[in-house]
Amino acid sequence: MGIIERIKEIEAEMARTQKNKATEYHLGQLKAKIAKLRTQLLEPPKGSSAGGDGFEVTKFGHGRVALIGFPSVGKSTLLTMLTGTHSEAASYEFTTLTCIPGIIHYNDTKIQLLDLPGIIEGASEGKGRGRQVIAVSKSSDIVLMILDASKSDGHRQILTKELEAVGLRLNKRPPRIYFKKKKVGGFSFNSTLPLTHVDEKLCYQILHEYKIHNAEVLFREDATVDDLIDVIEGNRKYMKCIYVYNKIDVIGIDDVDKLARQPNSVVISCNLKAAHYHGIYAHPKTIPRLRLLAKMWEEMGLVRVYTKPQGQQPDFTDPVVLSTDRGGCLVEDFCNHIHRNLIKDVKYVLVWGTSARHRPQHCGLGHFLHDEDMVQIVKRKEKEDGGRGRFKSHSTDPARISDREKKAPLKT
Ligand SMILES: Nc1nc2c(ncn2[C@@H]2O[C@H](COP(=O)(O)OP(=O)(O)OP(=O)(O)O)[C@@H](O)[C@H]2O)c(=O)[nH]1
Ligand SMILES: [K+]
Numbered sequence: 526m527g528i529i530e531r532i533k534e535i536e537a538e539m540a541r542t543q544k545n546k547a548t549e550y551h552l553g554q555l556k557a558k559i560a561k562l563r564t565q566l567l568e569p570p571k572g573s574s575a576g577g578d579g580f581e582v583t584k585f586g587h588g589r590v591a592l593i594g595f596p597s598v599g600k601s602t603l604l605t606m607l608t609g610t611h612s613e614a615a616s617y618e619f620t621t622l623t624c625i626p627g628i629i630h631y632n633d634t635k636i637q638l639l640d641l642p643g644i645i646e647g648a649s650e651g652k653g654r655g656r657q658v659i660a661v662s663k664s665s666d667i668v669l670m671i672l673d674a675s676k677s678d679g680h681r682q683i684l685t686k687e688l689e690a691v692g693l694r695l696n697k698r699p700p701r702i703y704f705k706k707k708k709v710g711g712f713s714f715n716s717t718l719p720l721t722h723v724d725e726k727l728c729y730q731i732l733h734e735y736k737i738h739n740a741e742v743l744f745r746e747d748a749t750v751d752d753l754i755d756v757i758e759g760n761r762k763y764m765k766c767i768y769v770y771n772k773i774d775v776i777g778i779d780d781v782d783k784l785a786r787q788p789n790s791v792v793i794s795c796n797l798k799a800a801h802y803h804g805i806y807a808h809p810k811t812i813p814r815l816r817l818l819a820k821m822w823e824e825m826g827l828v829r830v831y832t833k834p835q836g837q838q839p840d841f842t843d844p845v846v847l848s849t850d851r852g853g854c855l856v857e858d859f860c861n862h863i864h865r866n867l868i869k870d871v872k873y874v875l876v877w878g879t880s881a882r883h884r885p886q887h888c889g890l891g892h893f894l895h896d897e898d899m900v901q902i903v904k905r906k907e908k909e910d911g912g913r914g915r916f917k918s919h920s921t922d923p924a925r926i927s928d929r930e931k932k933a934p935l936k937t
């Protein structure tokens with residue numbers, strides 16, 4: 526039996542099983558079994574090389590955004606509108622068959638936008654080009670889920686389920702569960718608050734399913750079995766997703782209003798003439814292109830830092846662009862971005878901008894920078910170098926020549 530059939534079989538068993546206190550351990554184990562199979566499904570088949578069919582697009586610019594959606598929702602039309610790169614659009618489904626990159630110039634940064642083939646239900650199991658499309662989405666910084674405003678909102682749930690099945694978690698943060706595998710010592714289970722979804726026995730059984738017998742688990746929130754499985758699997762990708770409702774020119778203004786008020790959602794129309802004709806862009810929530818770009822920028826969490834040479838103004842068209850993936854952007858990240866050896870020469874930095882309490886503020890490597898800050902690096906002088914001799918070449922430093930080298934006969 527193939528992996529997909531096994532997943533289907535377990536899903537059927539779960540559907541048959543009534544949910545109650547007595548079955549909760551069994552259901553938990555079944556969930557873990559499915560998660561394991563799905564992870565297996567993601568491993569590329571032996572002997573095959575991934576991609577090779579027009580999907581491998583080189584990363585470019587300061588960030589990457591993928592357009593995901595059902596066929597004919599207007600992904601290609603949107604790419605053409607936002608980037609100027611032409612991507613074929615037509616009224617029939619599956620017009621786009623490969624990955625087509627374009628570039629958005631916004632806030633002095635370059636953002637790579639990727640048009641992709643439409644995906645359909647079952648994409649996570651390999652239907653259509655689902656696997657390749659999903660792999661590209663995983664390589665992106667954020668996802669724009671393009672939806673047809675005139676179609677059922679069920680599409681959004683189906684797509685979310687497909688992306689979740691391959692380990693993508695949209696607009697969620699990692700569960701607050703500390704989990705550490707150990708070599709010995711058995712199983713320890715703790716929580717900092719009362720738990721309502723998981724108890725020690727259930728956790729033990731899930732770990733048993735993964736053949737993990739020594740581990741430390743600490744719940745820091747009232748997490749679910751699914752959260753626990755995500756933490757054990759350890760391969761989940763947490764991504765921001767913007768729901769983009771396109772074609773609002775074909776629906777009524779009340780429906781536009783409802784969609785626009787949903788969280789993480791933007792309403793647009795690529796058919797500008799129709800949108801103006803219906804008076805849709807008179808609506809305050811629908812300043813189309815700019816609103817979408819602004820939302821995208823916000824969700825990407827990029828930080829522009831301008832380098833200020835001493836006694837000069839910085840080049841305000843050429844920022845250092847950093848991401849806040851790891852919870853923020855430190856002075857240390859900024860220095861490392863400029864040069865990987867710079868950090869040991871830095872005495873302190875001067876920071877101007879919203880992160881600074883004074884103008885300028887003296888900051889160390891652990892200071893968090895904000896978007897549009899200006900930074901001047903002040904280096905150590907050579908004599909302040911703590912005698913580490915960074916300017917000396919090691920090979921000519923007599924103290925560093927080993928005894929063995931001294932004794933070695935000179936080569937002629
Ligand atoms: N009314 C209306 N039609 C639109 C809008 N945007 C796109 N379309 C039309 O929708 C159809 C599909 O557009 P595409 O850009 O090819 O859609 P796609 O999502 O790239 O389609 P596939 O590549 O086949 O998955 C085309 O006929 C477009 O002209 C819009 O905002 N309003
Ligand atoms: K199409």
Ligand SMILES: [Mg+2]
Pocket residue numbers: 600601602613614620621640641642643
């Ligand atoms: Mg297309």
